[in-house]
Amino acid sequence: MRVVQFGEGVFLRGFADWMFQRLNAEAGADIRVTLVQPRNSDGVARLMAQGGRWTVVQQGLHDGAEQSRRTVIECVDSGLNTHTNPHGFAALARDPQVRVVVSNTTEAGIAWSEEDAGLGDRRAEVRSFPGKLTWFLAERFATIPAAGTLFVLPVELIADNGSTLAALVRRMADAWGLGPEFQAWLADQVIFLDTLVDRIVPGRPSRPVELAPGVPDAFPVQVEWFHSWYLRGPRELLDVLPLDALDLNVRFVSDLRPYRDLKVRVLNALHSAMAAAGTAIGVESVAEAVDHDVLGPWLRRLLDEEIAPTLDLPADEVADFTAATWDRYRNPFIHHRLESILLNSSAKIPARLGDIALDRGEEGSPLLAFGVAAWLHLTRGAGLSDSPEVLAAVAGLWERVASGDLTVEELAARVLAGPMGAVAWPQPFVAEVGSHLARIGTAGPLTALRAVAAVEATAAR
Numbered sequence: 454m455r456v457v458q459f460g461e462g463v464f465l466r467g468f469a470d471w472m473f474q475r476l477n478a479e480a481g482a483d484i485r486v487t488l489v490q491p492r493n494s495d496g497v498a499r500l501m502a503q504g505g506r507w508t509v510v511q512q513g514l515h516d517g518a519e520q521s522r523r524t525v526i527e528c529v530d531s532g533l534n535t536h537t538n539p540h541g542f543a544a545l546a547r548d549p550q551v552r553v554v555v556s557n558t559t560e561a562g563i564a565w566s567e568e569d570a571g572l573g574d575r576r577a578e579v580r581s582f583p584g585k586l587t588w589f590l591a592e593r594f595a596t597i598p599a600a601g602t603l604f605v606l607p608v609e610l611i612a613d614n615g616s617t618l619a620a621l622v623r624r625m626a627d628a629w630g631l632g633p634e635f636q637a638w639l640a641d642q643v644i645f646l647d648t649l650v651d652r653i654v655p656g657r658p659s660r661p662v663e664l665a666p667g668v669p670d671a672f673p674v675q676v677e678w679f680h681s682w683y684l685r686g687p688r689e690l691l692d693v694l695p696l697d698a699l700d701l702n703v704r705f706v707s708d709l710r711p712y713r714d715l716k717v718r719v720l721n722a723l724h725s726a727m728a729a730a731g732t733a734i735g736v737e738s739v740a741e742a743v744d745h746d747v748l749g750p751w752l753r754r755l756l757d758e759e760i761a762p763t764l765d766l767p768a769d770e771v772a773d774f775t776a777a778t779w780d781r782y783r784n785p786f787i788h789h790r791l792e793s794i795l796l797n798s799s800a801k802i803p804a805r806l807g808d809i810a811l812d813r814g815e816e817g818s819p820l821l822a823f824g825v826a827a828w829l830h831l832t833r834g835a836g837l838s839d840s841p842e843v844l845a846a847v848a849g850l851w852e853r854v855a856s857g858d859l860t861v862e863e864l865a866a867r868v869l870a871g872p873m874g875a876v877a878w879p880q881p882f883v884a885e886v887g888s889h890l891a892r893i894g895t896a897g898p899l900t901a902l903r904a905v906a907a908v909e910a911t912a913a914r
């Protein structure tokens with residue numbers, strides 16, 4: 454069985470490929486993978502120059518003990534770039550061995566492309582991931598329509614990832630005039646599952662890794678011990694991809710929403726909040742942040758008082774996840790830099806914190822609001838990696854604050870209504886962000902955080 458994998462990033466290499474490799478080695482599966490470069494770069498080519506092999510270094514705390522395992526990934530036997538090898542891609546679509554597609558193209562990849570929609574049958578020119586997948590499926594339909602059900606498993610961290618991708622493919626097919634026969638085949642023979650993944654994959658390990666004695670590995674991936682993959686869709690997937698053959702943490706559920714809320718509101722929201730507040734007070738990593746004597750209590754109170762009450766799952770399930778999250782944050786093997794989590798916060802903050810603020814509504818969420826205020830404070834200086842348009846708009850507002858034309862509270866309100874207005878932030882929340890931002894400006898971020906976390910100055914650093 455062959456998997457077509459759109460994406461060669463660290464996450465898929467330390468998650469899906471790690472599972473496929475273990476299924477082959479430990480459960481007798483025969484899973485081969487072809488890597489497809491989602492954008493026109495040389496990532497796949499460089500991996501294939503190393504034989505399509507790399508090491509996954511898995512380290513963390515599990516069952517109260519330190520665990521460590523190395524897995525050399527050997528299930529990838531081919532790779533291609535649709536931009537430089539369109540014929541190879543079309544040939545891949547004609548391979549009846551292909552029964553599964555996986556993808557991770559970041560939150561930006563599952564998006565409509567008007568340019569691709571206008572290409573008609575000039576398929577080889579497509580640029581977007583949904584465009585490439587539609588081209589792949591059109592070729593499969595035209596040549597091997599009876600090759601068996603194809604399962605599509607996107608892992609991008611957006612709600613309803615599979616359903617959204619399916620809708621984009623249907624729309625692209627319409628734009629290309631592929632006709633009702635294709636749409637009927639698509640509905641019958643291609644199953645898009647919604648999925649939710651969880652594993653912290655910070656990138657390459659801090660120490661050099663060898664593929665074999667004397668053979669350096671240029672592409673090793675460090676992963677934590679924990680992993681989970683929740684799937685919404687038919688269990689028939691297991692007939693072609695036996696994810697149940699090992700002790701993998703893979704679960705079929707009828708509704709992903711409560712699990713997505715749990716993961717995004719606890720792990721990702723706290724990550725984004727601590728990345729902003731921690732950076733503002735000079736803390737470098739996740740592990741340092743949770744053990745910091747001001748940041749740590751603030752994060753704990755934020756979780757217990759403002760996030761946990763918004764979750765729609767049994768209390769013990771929430772408690773188990775949050776306890777595990779704290780252990781994962783403290784993973785002594787991983788130096789997860791706040792700076793990398795801070796990347797693109799203007800989009801991540803609404804996506805990760807927005808629903809919490811909305812659910813809190815009139816009740817307000819002053820602890821959460823501090824995370825947003827800390828990020829706004831950071832925009833005052835240079836050095837953030839984020840959308841240039843957003844940074845330019847916020848910089849313009851800071852200039853008006855400097856000239857006395859705007860208060861910091863007004864700046865907060867304008868940013869939350871404009872560049873970060875993907876969420877209709879409740880008014881009490883906007884006011885809380887504004888007053889934190891003002892206090893950060895006058896007292897400094899550490900003193901302001903100490904006040905909001907209710908940590909006595911004498912007890913703090």
Ligand SMILES: NC(=O)c1ccc[n+]([C@@H]2O[C@H](COP(=O)([O-])OP(=O)(O)OC[C@H]3O[C@@H](n4cnc5c(N)ncnc54)[C@H](O)[C@@H]3O)[C@@H](O)[C@H]2O)c1
Nearest residue numbers: 460461462463464491557558559560561562610652653654
């Ligand atoms: N690393 C983690 O801990 C982790 C865990 C769970 C989920 N994720 C999700 O994975 C994503 C990041 O992936 P990664 O950690 O492998 O990083 P990465 O930078 O190593 O890989 C990113 C991949 O996305 C592709 N890509 C980027 N923009 C694209 C676009 N506009 N269209 C198509 N493809 C595009 C790149 O070519 C590359 O293959 C994030 O969006 C995150 O939400 C990451």
Ligand SMILES: O=P(O)(O)OC[C@@H](O)[C@@H](O)[C@H](O)[C@H](O)CO
Nearest residue numbers: 650651652653654721724793794
């Ligand atoms: O990958 P990013 O940069 O979008 O976000 C950083 C982390 O919050 C994220 O990668 C988590 O580690 C991951 O979502 C855990 O499953």
